[in-house]
Amino acid sequence: MAVLPVLLFEDKIVETVDKNAVVVVIGETGSGKSTQLSQILHRRGYTRNGTIAITQPRRVAAVSVSRRVAMELGVQLGEEVGYAIRFEDRTSEKTCIKYLTDGVLLRESLSNPELDQYSVIILDEAHERSLNTDILLGLMKRLVKMRSSNLKVLVTSATLDGVKVSTFFSGCPVLNVPGTLFPVETLYSTERPKSYIESSIRTALDIHSREPPGDILIFMTGQVRVFSPAPPNCRRIIVATNIAETSLTVDGVVYVIDAGYVKQRQYNPSTGMYSLDVVQISRVQADQRTGRAGRTRPGKCYRLYPQSVYKEEFLDATVPEILRSSLAGSVLYLKSLELSDIDILNFDFLDPPSRESLADALRQLFLIDAIDENGMITQVGRRMAELPLEPSLSRTLIEANELGCLSQALTVAAMLSAEVTLRPANSKNLKRKKQNSQLPDGSGWGDHIQLLQIYESWDRADYDLDWCSEHNLQVRSMKFCKDVRKQLCQIMQKMAKGSLDVLSILRQEKFEQDYQRLRKALCRGYGNQLAERMLHHNGYRTLGYRSQVVQVHPSSVLEADEYGQLADYVVYHELISTSRPFMRNVCAVHMSWVAPILKKLENMDVNKLSGGLEVYNELKTLDNTRLNTSEEEEKSGNAGDCMSSRIQAARERYLARKARR
Numbered sequence: 001m002a003v004l005p006v007l008l009f010e011d012k013i014v015e016t017v018d019k020n021a022v023v024v025v026i027g028e029t030g031s032g033k034s035t036q037l038s039q040i041l042h043r044r045g046y047t048r049n050g051t052i053a054i055t056q057p058r059r060v061a062a063v064s065v066s067r068r069v070a071m072e073l074g075v076q077l078g079e080e081v082g083y084a085i086r087f088e089d090r091t092s093e094k095t096c097i098k099y100l101t102d103g104v105l106l107r108e109s110l111s112n113p114e115l116d117q118y119s120v121i122i123l124d125e126a127h128e129r130s131l132n133t134d135i136l137l138g139l140m141k142r143l144v145k146m147r148s149s150n151l152k153v154l155v156t157s158a159t160l161d162g163v164k165v166s167t168f169f170s171g172c173p174v175l176n177v178p179g180t181l182f183p184v185e186t187l188y189s190t191e192r193p194k195s196y197i198e199s200s201i202r203t204a205l206d207i208h209s210r211e212p213p214g215d216i217l218i219f220m221t222g223q224v225r226v227f228s229p230a231p232p233n234c235r236r237i238i239v240a241t242n243i244a245e246t247s248l249t250v251d252g253v254v255y256v257i258d259a260g261y262v263k264q265r266q267y268n269p270s271t272g273m274y275s276l277d278v279v280q281i282s283r284v285q286a287d288q289r290t291g292r293a294g295r296t297r298p299g300k301c302y303r304l305y306p307q308s309v310y311k312e313e314f315l316d317a318t319v320p321e322i323l324r325s326s327l328a329g330s331v332l333y334l335k336s337l338e339l340s341d342i343d344i345l346n347f348d349f350l351d352p353p354s355r356e357s358l359a360d361a362l363r364q365l366f367l368i369d370a371i372d373e374n375g376m377i378t379q380v381g382r383r384m385a386e387l388p389l390e391p392s393l394s395r396t397l398i399e400a401n402e403l404g405c406l407s408q409a410l411t412v413a414a415m416l417s418a419e420v421t422l423r424p425a426n427s428k429n430l431k432r433k434k435q436n437s438q439l440p441d442g443s444g445w446g447d448h449i450q451l452l453q454i455y456e457s458w459d460r461a462d463y464d465l466d467w468c469s470e471h472n473l474q475v476r477s478m479k480f481c482k483d484v485r486k487q488l489c490q491i492m493q494k495m496a497k498g499s500l501d502v503l504s505i506l507r508q509e510k511f512e513q514d515y516q517r518l519r520k521a522l523c524r525g526y527g528n529q530l531a532e533r534m535l536h537h538n539g540y541r542t543l544g545y546r547s548q549v550v551q552v553h554p555s556s557v558l559e560a561d562e563y564g565q566l567a568d569y570v571v572y573h574e575l576i577s578t579s580r581p582f583m584r585n586v587c588a589v590h591m592s593w594v595a596p597i598l599k600k601l602e603n604m605d606v607n608k609l610s611g612g613l614e615v616y617n618e619l620k621t622l623d624n625t626r627l628n629t630s631e632e633e634e635k636s637g638n639a640g641d642c643m644s645s646r647i648q649a650a651r652e653r654y655l656a657r658k659a660r661r
Contacts, residue, residue, distance in 0.1 A: 004032030006040075006177050013037070013175060014044050017120075017152050021144045022172040024165050025156040028179020029291030033156050034065050034124055038097045039073065041120055041152075047096035049150065050119030055102040057130035059085040066090075066099035073097075086388050087480075087487050102132035103388075106139075106333055110385055113337060115143065120152045126165070127157035127284060129320035129351075135330050138348045141169060158291070159284045161317070168350050184256075184294040188307045196220075196259040199304050203257050204237050207302070214254025214299070219289050221263035221278050256293040256301040258286060260309070266324040269360035272528070274326075275577040282315040320351050327353060327361035328391050328528075332370055335377040336385035344375075344610045362609040364528040367600055368395045375609040383495055387488070389413060392573070396525025397492060405517040406492065408452050412518070414485035415451040416573060416585065420477045439471055444559040446570065446587035448522055449515050455481070523589040526571035527597045531583060550575065553582040569594045 006013075006027055016023050027033030038052050046052060056062040066083035075081055082091035084100040091098055102123070109115055121140065126133055140153045155165055162174035193199035200218050207216055215236040223241040236252065241263070262281050267274050281289075286303070293299030303310065322330075331344055344358055365371045370381035370391060377385075380398055387394035393413045400409030440453030454471075458478065461467040468475045523530075531550060552558055552566070560566050566588070573585035 006032040022169045024174040027177040031179040052120045053118045054122040062099045122154040127160040131321040134322045182294040182298045215252040216255045217253045218257040254299045260305045269357045273575045284317045328364040331361040359606040367527040399524040400521035403517045418481035442557040446558040447585040448587040523593040550581045
């Protein structure tokens with residue numbers, strides 16, 4: 001087996017890491033950076049004083065790469081080498097190499113801001129520019145100043161603007177490691193096909209009939225099973241999303257077919273709406289896809305677009321997730337750190353999001369009580385930050401605990417987090433509620449109640465997996481939902497310091513649930529996600545949100561009254577634009593529950609919510625202090641000491657005010 005390129009640079013890598021707190025490593029596809037960097041530093045003694053953490057943007061990558069490293073070191077997964085992803089932790093006291101998602105590392109920093117359990121933190125696949133990775137880049141910049149003597153940070157990527165990252169980290173060194181082990185011939189189409197799906201199929205069949213043995217990897221916008229081995233004497237044709245661009249090596253792939261598209265979620269802060277769009281990939285992504293063909297032997301990449309499109313139309317790099325996502329969860333995290341010098345609107349991001357996006361996040365958090373009118377995190381906000389959920393669901397659980405319906409809310413949160421969906425029935429034209437009339441209907445209140453009722457029915461069936469199949473429910477999602485629910489229960493019990501009845505929460509009660517309390521908790525949690533019935537439109541399944549007309553998704557079980565009108569107000573889990581704007585997972589709520597939320601809008605000041613106004617005032621006070629420094633102090637040579645003491649005193653006053661709040 002060929003030596004991975006990164007191993008040829010071992011001495012240079014170790015020497016550079018020894019001398020610098022931050023190092024950028026550009027390791028091209030096939031270099032072995034994801035599996036070997038941690039082992040190199042482990043061999044050179046960096047695990048003697050702490051664990052090596054390696055972040056991955058994707059759960060599946062964290063799991064698969066840790067398995068590979070454990071196998072190469074000949075150790076049991078979960079012992080010396082382990083992984084931690086949301087709702088699953090396979091580590092132990094022995095673990096010295098730990099793969100984890102970037103979101104898990106962010107959560108760990110809440111309880112231990114200095115992350116002193118780690119001697120090395122490697123931010124891998126940074127070119128994907130996931131939202132959490134961008135937040136971590138900003139925090140690492142702060143952390144290396146605090147722990148400059150005992151922390152090393154490596155930012156690694158296949159194709160990243162190393163100069164840009166180096167500048168961000170005050171000119172840290174950049175190492176380049178070559179990648180692709182075998183040559184890949186790149187073949188372009190003469191023109192863009194009318195249907196990239198049909199063109200992909202034709203190309204795959206042409207490869208199968210004319211080319212030597214070797215599996216075919218097709219990059220499309222939807223994914224099926226990737227890792228299932230082919231039967232003997234068969235050629236696999238694997239359809240994958242951009243998840244197969246990095247980290248994961250699919251053995252046996254020789255031919256890559258690149259349609260040139262990716263399905264991407266994009267958030268519009270002015271409308272509060274997500275859209276799921278099929279967009280062109282970037283040149284970085286195209287090069288990553290090409291590299292998948294050269295991992296084990298020479299290969300070919302068939303690009304279903306002309307070379308001119310690659311050079312002139314594709315963006316240089318993928319648009320960072322932080323520029324196309326809702327930032328409510330990230331802003332809550334930053335607020336929960338309670339760092340006095342953090343102004344959310346001016347946080348040090350590699351690529352700063354728009355002020356509008358940050359203001360939208362602050363607005364969301366204020367309306368659900370996570371921050372107060374001065375932008376200070378509340379007790380509710382601190383508890384929300386401890387839960388590995390989006391803010392709307394974490395707020396719902398906290399309110400449900402107060403209202404006595406935590407068991408039901410845990411189920412709803414788990415069902416939504418596991419993204420439980422109904423498998424399509426044979427007839428495409430029937431609505432979901434007609435296809436699955438044997439399932440509960442939400443009692444007319446909406447989809448959250450239906451999700452609860454479905455889980456309750458499964459509970460009464462003693463969690464029989466055949467029951468899921470019979471009712472067109474995805475078995476894997478339901479099993480995952482059960483695990484998520486159990487872990488959320490354990491977290492809630494820990495937050496309540498053991499005051500919760502674990503058994504009654506883990507097991508659904510057998511009596512009729514009080515849906516009123518649950519809907520009230522949902523209203524509190526989804527305070528920023530309210531829609532009002534539009535009286536001047538056909539009220540049936542049509543509502544207004546931020547002066548827009550939005551329709552309830554056809555799959556919803558929300559029912560109208562005898563006059564064909566929906567409830568005056570509903571809350572929704574997601575607002576998404578496909579063929580038109582739709583609300584998904586909708587639940588009816590009462591006007592009396594909505595009124596306090598609407599009242600909060602009257603007193604909202606985004607500058608104050610940011611923390612920026614108070615920081616500005618404090619800095620102004622410090623400037624005045626400097627101006628008032630007497631000439632006698634300057635002449636005596638004690639001006640610096642006096643200035644430092646005054647700054648420290650001002651800082652202490654500021655922190656004291658925060659503590660009182």
